Amino acid sequence: ILNVEQSPQSLHVQEGDSTNFTCSFPSSNFYALHWYRWETAKSPEALFVMTLNGDEKKKGRISATLNTKEGYSYLYIKGSQPEDSATYLCAFNSGGSNYKLTFGKGTLLTVNP
Amino acid sequence: DTEVTQTPKHLVMGMTNKKSLKCEQHMGHRAMYWYKQKAKKPPELMFVYSYEKLSINESVPSRFSPECPNSSLLNLHLHALQPEDSALYLCASSQVGTSGRGEQFFGPGTRLTVL
Numbered sequence: 001i002l003n004v005e006q007s008p009q010s011l012h013v014q015e016g017d018s019t020n021f022t023c024s025f026p027s028s029n030f031y032a033l034h035w036y037r038w039e040t041a042k043s044p045e046a047l048f049v050m051t052l053n054g055d056e057k058k059k060g061r062i063s064a065t066l067n068t069k070e071g072y073s074y075l076y077i078k079g080s081q082p083e084d085s086a087t088y089l090c091a092f093n094s095g096g097s098n099y100k101l102t103f104g105k106g107t108l109l110t111v112n113p
Numbered sequence: 114d115t116e117v118t119q120t121p122k123h124l125v126m127g128m129t130n131k132k133s134l135k136c137e138q139h140m141g142h143r144a145m146y147w148y149k150q151k152a153k154k155p156p157e158l159m160f161v162y163s164y165e166k167l168s169i170n171e172s173v174p175s176r177f178s179p180e181c182p183n184s185s186l187l188n189l190h191l192h193a194l195q196p197e198d199s200a201l202y203l204c205a206s207s208q209v210g211t212s213g214r215g216e217q218f219f220g221p222g223t224r225l226t227v228l
Contacts (some may be wrong), residue, residue, distance in 0.1 A: 004155070032214040034165070043117065044203070046157075051214050070165040089155065099144055099207070100169060101217065103155035 006104035023090030027071035031095030119220035136187040136204030145187040148203040
């Protein structure tokens with residue numbers, strides 16, 4: 001059984017704050033790590049797919065880093081806005097079974113105006 | 114069109130009913146997925162279709178029966194469900210050949226309640 005852990009479970013920040021959260025995953029048999037953003041009543045939206053140790057990816061104010069040797073990824077949001085409020089999910093693929101993603105429980109971010 | 118659509122948005126059914134969930138995408142993706150998500154839990158993979166053939170069945174009970182009639186459509190037929198099957202059912206699609214490194218595009222889900 002693969003364990004994908006996300007912390008914290010939930011987070012409240014003020015508008016303008018920068019924040020980050022963590023995804024940890026098995027460091028063996030790494031193939032890919034996905035980050036998704038999921039707003040209530042909408043579809044989960046892919047943010048990043050990360051495959052190489054040391055990868056850093058950026059989309060606007062959101063960025064992510066990857067450490068496959070120690071099995072963690074950080075997601076950073078700079079200058080949080082209320083519209084960033086969502087659940088951020090990470091998902092791990094070990095390559096052992098094509099297409100199968102194992103998801104963490106997510107971090108629920110609430111940005112207060 | 115980068116959208117995955119799912120119908121219905123909500124479904125309430127009794128334990129003796131037969132119903133179907135539908136999913137559609139027009140991105141040319143040849144891999145399609147069903148996930149189940151219960152409250153406060155992560156989405157769990159149920160089935161994967163690749164080139165309209167069932168590729169992965171995660172030991173899902175036979176009261177859930179998937180079908181992929183063509184490359185754009187994915188159905189999930191439901192029969193004799195239990196109240197514990199109440200959950201959000203998500204459909205997703207992706208390109209084939211990217212082997213887990215490919216972005217999966219999700220629909221908004223069907224909220225199923227079994228009475």
